[in-house]
Amino acid sequence: MDKLIDPLARQLTARLKDAGFRSEQIVADKVLRTCYGYDATRQSSDPLLALLPENELQVQTILRLATEKNLKIFPRGAGSGMSGGAIPSADGIILSLTRMRRILEIDEDNMIATVEPGVVTGDLQEEVGKFGLFYPPDPASLAFSTIGGNVTENAGGPRAVKYGVTGNFVMGLEAYLINGEKITCGNKCIKSVSGYDLTSLLVGSEGTLAVITKILLKLLPAPETAKTSLLAFSSMTAAAHAVNAMFKYQINPSTIEFLDHHSINAVRSELPFALPEAADTVLLVEIDGPEAQVKNQSKKLNELFKNDALLLIDAKDESEREQLWLARRKLSPAIANIAPHKINEDIAVPLAAIPEVISNLEELSREINLPIVCFGHAGDGNIHVNVMLDKNDPDQAERGRKGIDKIFAITLEAGGTLSGEHGIGNTKSAYFDKEWDPVTIATMRAVKKAFDPDNRLNPGKIFPL
Amino acid sequence: MTMTPFEIEEELKKCVKCGACMAVCPIYRQTGREDMVARGKLNLIELIKGSKELPAGWLEAVDYCLLCCSCEENCSKGVKITEIIAAARVQQTEIMGLNPIKKGVFALLKNRIISISRFVKLGSFGQWLLWQRLPRHSGLVRRLPLPGIDEKTVIPALPKRNLDDLLRKQRAAAGLQPILFFPGCATRYLHPQMGLDLIFVLEKLGFNAIVPPEFKCCGMVTWGAGDESTSAKLKQANLKVLHENAGIKQLVTGCASCGHALKDYDGRPQNCEILDISEFLFQHREKLEDLLGKRKLRQKITYHDPCHLRKGQGVSKEPRWLLNLIAGENFIEMRHPERCCGAGGTFGITHKELSRKILKEKTLAADATGAGIVASGCPGCILQLTEGAVVAESDWQAEHPITLLANLLHQTEPEER
Secondary structure, eight states, X not given: OGGGSOHHHHHHHHHHHHTTOOGGGEXXXXXXXXXXXXXXXXXXXXXXXXXXXXSHHHHHHHHHHHHHHTOEEEEESSSOOSSSTTOOOTTEEEEEOTTOOOEEEEETTTTEEEEOTTSBHHHHHHHHHTTTEEOOOOOTTTTTOBHHHHHHHTOOOTTHHHHOOGGGGEEEEEEEOTTSOEEEEEOSOSSOOSSOOHHHHHXXXXXXXXXXXXXXXXXEEOOSEEEEEEEEESSHHHHHHHHHHHHHTTOOOSEEEEEOHHHHHHHGGGOSSOOOTTOOEEEEEEEEESHHHHHHHHHHHHHHHTTTXXXXXXXXXXXXXXXXXXXXXXXXXXXXXXXXXXXXXXXXXXXXXXXXHHHHHHHHHHHHTSOEEEEEETTTTEEEEEEEEOTTSHHHHHHHHHHHHHHHHHHHHTTOBSOSSSOOTTTSGGGHHHHSOHHHHHXXXXXXXXXXXXXXXXXXXXXXX | OOOOHHHHHHHHHHOOXXXXXGGTOHHHHHHXXXXXXXXXXXXXXXXXXXXXOOOHHHHHHHHSOOOOOHHHHTOTTOOOHHHHHHHHHXXXXXXXXXXXXXXXXXXHHTTOSSOHHHHHHHHHHHHHXXXXXXXXXXXXXXXXXXTTBOTTOOBOOXXXXXXXXXXXXXXXXXXXXXXXXXXXXIIIIIOHHHHHHHHXXXXXXXXXXXXXXXXXXXXXXXXXXXXXXXXXXXXXXXXXXXXXXXXXXXXXXXXXXXXXXXXXXXXXXXXXXXXXXXXXXXXXXXXXXXXHTTOOOOSOEEEOOOHHHHHHHOXXXXXXXXXXXXXXXXXXXXXXXXXXXXXXXXXXXXXXXXXXXXXXXXXXXXXXXXXXXXXXXXXXXXXXXXXXXXXXXXXXXXXXXXXXXXXXXXXXXXXXX
């Protein structure tokens, strides 16, 4: 039995039990703790132990104990991140916030929800929906990722085009510093300019500055209706111009997703409608709002593209809408058939740079002789770039690695950024100094030091160790 | 039935650890523990594959699964998670043996020492010493304090006559088309009336239900518990019956788990179609609509998807069509009808507290509809839902759709106004 628990983990367990923690809140078993060592990047590194606090005082207890023992803390939501933000080190404690999942208040008069970090985003959307309210951010993982994870990664989703990303909805936070002291940021006021905006600083900080224990989220009235259309174009440039034209003609879609020709070919046979052979790029456009406005904008969309689009389908009801979205939903499993592995990056570029970047990526694909599949959020410039390869083939693996270097170079050259929604984590930290100059990085490091002088809170993320 | 180590290894490789299983796992939703969700369990199974020593944590994680298939339905990689868990349980029983209570129960299923029908009959006399009827539901609750059983635990009332006894006295009308009916243990020994209801509806549609007394337990519960040899024996016995009756083109069952198990039998007669009763009725929808005429259920009704029907067999439209037919606008969907009720074979007995927490969400969702009846095509779910209604003091009763349909068909059709 003894060999199943590390002596230090055993000591910490005893202290926490004295402080009122129950057995099911402590995962110290050497076998079970491996379940807290990975995330969606498939890296794996087992922590010393994992703790599941149920309230902020327990978070404080853990942080004080870790400070006393000089231990590292790795905050964790659902562990569904795409950049390794939740990966621990062997001498670190996982602070899993999945049991802090109460929706504390839905303030209908101020249209603000107050939640604990472990609340699942989709559950919050469902709950506020009962009050006719709407929390728009919609990362693909919303059915299982937590609000806390969404805030610390500043997650976005297709609706970012119209509504923005998670950070645009965070009004305020309560958080604990690594030493166990509490800070309060923001409030329920729409206008609020008193002092530094620490809320915005913590948003997207990837769990490196403080442990967030309470979040105030802005809500909107739920849109009356939404309408989805699918448009096919003969080239990426034509599709990009189409996106531009929509904004120019005051069409204000909530979502504009695109699929490149690799993506189209991967899902073509599974679609319930026929796509023209010449279709090179597909746009999925969703317009939401009051009934009359949606109808009007949809009409405009049809008028605008009746000649230029190779195909234009309007979903007439919920089941047709679902059919159009199938193209996007089937995509991830479908492109897995192209090659056994993929390297997936989530670069973002200015809207106008999309066609140029896509064409440069196509050239790169030829250069490294590996398929590069692009899809993502045409309306906000966030492109999911997937290099398809067999990692077990050393030559392909090497070409893939080179490809990633080039992808980032192409992106930064076009005025883009390394990550639109996944964060830097530990998977992109090696490229961080390609995007930012030394003085800027030194300033960021100084901020980190002000919050966490001993580098004990989620070390090794954002900045290279 | 059980995957080979090689197949398991290949399946495990498919998991990309995306975490999508966390969205739907009833146990993870309650515990927030990552070792208790599919991603974690697969990680653990991979970690100690081939090992002869099973650590306590592994055993617990493998035990904490309802086999509800929710993760599997939601898995974009199509990993056969429930089969992997079942295989892990086989590994466990091979190394550690079967839990003695399960061993005893499974011996009954195999008709060892004492037959299950005799066991139930003996119980039907003795049960009143310890248990009493529930005022508004079918089922029993304890009379006196009993160790490990609280005052709201519902067990089925054991009937004096099982389905085989009742059928011995019945004779089918002439000119009916034969169809096989697989009642399953729960219907056969615990709720024979439900079996009679199903047979009655089949008759009305022109079918004569053949219920071979040689049918054994479908093997789902023994498979889920890792008792491979019992499952294989039961399957062989049932396959033998199926082949002996190979001239009959269809088999129906009213039990979601039995249907799930039977549809997965390899080596069953090619020309015998296995159908859940709702699928069968849907095939005969025009005739059924004629038969029902203007008869409609006047009570509000809602529906709970049995996991082994919706996720195990992909059947969710047909039961809804049926409820729309018998209740019309009185049929109201609950929130998340697809979520597991927490019964999970023996899980509800072995992990009462957690099972009750899962059940509570279900009863709240049912309460919110204002329905007087919660329909579900699974005897296991019906028993669990009944317990949910007792615990929450809710005003609804859990019923099998076939019972509701049979009751309507027994009523006289209302006059045209």
